[in-house]
Structure formats: structure tokens, C-alpha cells
Amino acid sequence: MKGINKSKRLFRKAQGLIPGGVNSPVRAFKAVGGQPLFISHAKGSKIYDVDGNAYIDYVLSWGPMILGHAHPSVVKALKAAIEKGTSYGAPTELEVKLAEMVLKAYPSMDKVRMVNSGTEATMSAIRVARGFTKRDRIIKFEGCYHGHADGLLVKAGSGATTFGVPDSPGVPRSYARNTITLPFNDLKAVKAVVEKDWKNIACIILEPVVGNIGCVLPKRGFLEGLRKITKKYGIVLIFDEVMTGFRVSYGGAQAYYGVEPDMTCLGKVIGGGLPVGAYGGKAEIMSMVSPEGPVYQAGTLSGNPLAMTAGITTLKILSRKGTYERLEQKGLALEEGLKDAAKRAGVKTRFYRAGTMFCTYFTDREVYDYQTAKQADTERFARFFAGMLKRGVNIAPSQFEAGFISLAHTDKDIEKTVRAAYDVMKSL
Numbered sequence: 001m002k003g004i005n006k007s008k009r010l011f012r013k014a015q016g017l018i019p020g021g022v023n024s025p026v027r028a029f030k031a032v033g034g035q036p037l038f039i040s041h042a043k044g045s046k047i048y049d050v051d052g053n054a055y056i057d058y059v060l061s062w063g064p065m066i067l068g069h070a071h072p073s074v075v076k077a078l079k080a081a082i083e084k085g086t087s088y089g090a091p092t093e094l095e096v097k098l099a100e101m102v103l104k105a106y107p108s109m110d111k112v113r114m115v116n117s118g119t120e121a122t123m124s125a126i127r128v129a130r131g132f133t134k135r136d137r138i139i140k141f142e143g144c145y146h147g148h149a150d151g152l153l154v155k156a157g158s159g160a161t162t163f164g165v166p167d168s169p170g171v172p173r174s175y176a177r178n179t180i181t182l183p184f185n186d187l188k189a190v191k192a193v194v195e196k197d198w199k200n201i202a203c204i205i206l207e208p209v210v211g212n213i214g215c216v217l218p219k220r221g222f223l224e225g226l227r228k229i230t231k232k233y234g235i236v237l238i239f240d241e242v243m244t245g246f247r248v249s250y251g252g253a254q255a256y257y258g259v260e261p262d263m264t265c266l267g268k269v270i271g272g273g274l275p276v277g278a279y280g281g282k283a284e285i286m287s288m289v290s291p292e293g294p295v296y297q298a299g300t301l302s303g304n305p306l307a308m309t310a311g312i313t314t315l316k317i318l319s320r321k322g323t324y325e326r327l328e329q330k331g332l333a334l335e336e337g338l339k340d341a342a343k344r345a346g347v348k349t350r351f352y353r354a355g356t357m358f359c360t361y362f363t364d365r366e367v368y369d370y371q372t373a374k375q376a377d378t379e380r381f382a383r384f385f386a387g388m389l390k391r392g393v394n395i396a397p398s399q400f401e402a403g404f405i406s407l408a409h410t411d412k413d414i415e416k417t418v419r420a421a422y423d424v425m426k427s428l
């Protein structure tokens with residue numbers, strides 16, 4: 001380590017100019033203490049800070065960089081695209097191409113609309129689901145993050161049927177009232193609410209694998225159960241695959257678990273590192289969207305040619321034969337290595353993984369929802385995080401974020417990571 005003086009200087013300056021010094025809260029390292037690194041560049045599996053330190057990166061811009069950073073094919077395609085202009089506000093062949101690729105990979109979708117972020121995707125999908133069903137309430141799950149739209153920043157009240165209260169000042173109570181929040185993996189709670197209130201419920205939205213409280217896997221039968229009950233009561237089932245899409249498999253969590261939703265939200269990987277989101281679904285639902293239907297949704301930069309180019313190039317590489325087998329091998333190698341390191345170091349952890357999305361929880365108890373995730377020892381995680389960073393491994397600066405592996409991560413990277421993890425765990 002060469003120290004982080006330049007990062008420190010920049011952070012002090014940034015705090016005077018940008019709220020908290022960052023443009024997205026979790027970047028500020030608040031959950032682990034310490035101070036964020038300012039990045040100068042990234043390549044393959046590594047990122048480099050402004051002080052010249054290199055780190056093996058398991059954050060990967062919070063998911064998008066599944067090919068690794070600055071992949072040569074993506075860089076080349078973007079360079080060629082940029083020469084042709086950066087935005088037209090008119091349709092392009094690129095949008096048709098990416099839509100075609102997405103629909104082919106997700107047979108549950110007949111049509112798809114491009115937007116600029118995951119937040120826009122979920123916000124718009126819910127609007128469409130409400131327009132389609134002519135119902136106002138939505139069900140979400142505790143710990144599932146669907147971006148920062150008002151009605152989605154809501155936690156549960158105490159009882160299962162309690163109306164939501166906002167998580168954030170600035171979200172009107174009247175918005176939150178229409179959001180019912182239930183524990184993930186609790187099909188009974190869903191049934192109880194739906195059987196009583198189905199006439200008012202437009203949609204159930206969830207992360208099929210919850211990546212925003214670490215990595216929480218759906219219990220056997222949970223997704224299938226949601227599919228069954230939503231079908232029975234005419235409720236739109238929305239899979240928010242902004243993180244899991246093209247990540248846990250090419251066809252996302254819906255292919256991985258074999259459950260088809262009515263609508264799907266995408267983002268992160270489909271933008272190949274540029275700002276993109278998308279939402280789509282069955283034809284009769286998507287025909288509600290303006291200008292085909294009455295539900296309004298628009299975007300000045302939606303379908304941006306650079307973003308489409310990065311997305312198309314990324315998906316092309318991902319769709320090559322054997323790609324997800326290679327990713328799975330890397331995921332498995334890291335899983336086995338980290339579990340073994342914890343065992344040898346005598347540290348109680350729980351490790352969960354879906355493909356190349358994973359989390360090590362510092363707890364010896366099973367994690368299957370928000371409450372059980374919250375039992376993890378965050379103070380211990382903070383020390384683990386600091387130790388890993390010191391040894392040149394960048395993991396997310398919070399116990400409640402997923403880690404990601406890219407195609408660029410080598411066996412050597414993984415070995416080095418496991419060695420570092422053992423050293424740090426031994427010292428905990």
C-alpha cells in the first residue's frame with residue numbers, strides 16, 4: 001500500500017461540494033467506517049485508486065462489469081460509436097438489436113422498453129402494472145431494494161397487514177400507504193394478505209435473489225408459490241432482475257429457477273457499464289405503455305446509442321458457448337476457498353451464492369430474509385473489509401451488499417483473495 005493521501009484530500013474537498021462527498025450513499029464507506037477510495041482507472045479484474053494502489057475488484061461497479069473493466073471489445077465498440085454522435089432523440093437500429101437480444105434471452109417478455117437506470121425500470125413497471133390492473137397497492141419484500149422511487153422506499157410496519165411507513169423523509173405517507181411490505185421467503189404472509197386484499201393489489205415485486213441485503217436465496221417453492229397465487233388473483237408478478245439479469249445466468253434468475261414472471265426489470269449488466277435500465281413483459285401488459293397505450297413513460301436519453309452499444313457488445317460476449325460454465329467455475333472456486341478459509345481460521349460464517357453473485361455473512365445462523373441477515377456481525381465485517389482492502393482486495397463496504405465475480409477474474413486472483421481472507425479472518 002502506498003497510502004491513500006490523495007483519496008483523503010479529494011474526499012475532504014468532495015464533502016464540501018457534494019452531499020456526503022459522493023453521488024450514491026453506499027460509496028461513502030459509512031457502514032464500515034474509514035474513508036472511500038477515489039478511483040483513477042480500472043482494467044480487467046483490477047481497479048486502481050488515485051494514489052496508485054491496485055485492488056482485485058469484487059464490487060464491479062455494483063454488478064454491471066461482468067466482463068471485467070474496460071473489456072477490449074466494449075472499448076473498441078464504444079470508440080467507434082462515439083464518432084457517430086452521442087445522442088439523437090430518434091430511434092436507432094441499435095435499440096432494435098438490443099431489444100431483440102433481451103427478448104430472446106427472456107422468453108417471459110414479449111416487449112421491452114429501455115430506460116436509463118434500474119430505478120426508472122422498477123418505477124415504470126409498477127406504473128404499468130397499476131394501469132393494467134386498475135389497482136393501487138403493491139406488495140414488496142423487506143430488504144428488497146428496487147431503486148429509490150418514492151413508493152418503494154418503504155419498510156414493513158409491525159404486523160403483516162400494516163400499511164407501510166416511509167423509510168426516508170420526503171416520501172409522503174400517502175405513497176407509502178399503498179406499499180405492503182412482507183418478509184422474504186414467507187409465502188404464508190403473502191397468502192394471508194392477498195386472500196384478503198387481492199382486489200386492491202396490482203403487483204408483487206421482488207428480487208428473486210435478494211442482492212441488496214447480501215445474497216439471500218429463495219427457498220424452494222417460494223417463487224413458484226408467488227407465481228401460483230398471483231396468477232389466481234390476477235396480480236402482476238414482477239421480477240426485479242436489475243442485479244440478477246444476465247448475472248446468475250444469461251436468462252437471469254427466472255431461467256435459473258425456472259419461474260416465469262409477468263414483467264421483468266433489468267439494468268446493470270445490460271448496460272455494460274453505461275447507464276441503462278429496461279422493463280418488459282407480456283404483450284397485453286406492455287401494450288399499455290405510451291404511445292401504444294395510455295400509461296405514460298418517456299426519456300430524453302433512453303435507448304442512448306453508446307449505452308446500447310455497450311449493452312449489445314456485452315451480451316454478445318456473454319452469449320458465447322461456455323461463458324456461464326466458466327463463471328460458475330470461478331464462483332465455485334471462490335466459494336470453496338472462502339468457506340475453507342473461514343473454517344481454518346475458526347470464524348463462523350454463512351456463505352451464499354447464485355452463480356457469480358455471493359455474500360459471506362459473519363454469523364453462524366441461516367440467513368433467509370432481512371431479519372436473519374441483520375443478525376450478522378457488522379463490526380466484525382468492518383474489520384474484515386479493512387483487512388481485505390489493505391491486502392489489495394476490494395469488496396463492497398457493507399455486510400449487506402452482494403459481491404460479484406467477472407470473466408476477467410483469474411485463478412490467481414481467486415487464490416490471492418482466499419489467502420487474504422484467511423489471514424484477515426485469523427486476526428479477527
Ligand SMILES: *Cc1c(COP(=O)(O)O)cnc(C)c1O
Binds near residue numbers: 116146212243268
Ligand atoms: C441496483 C438495483 C436497482 C436500482 O438500479 P439503479 O440503476 O441504481 O437505479 C433496482 N433493483 C435492483 C434489484 C438493484 O440491484
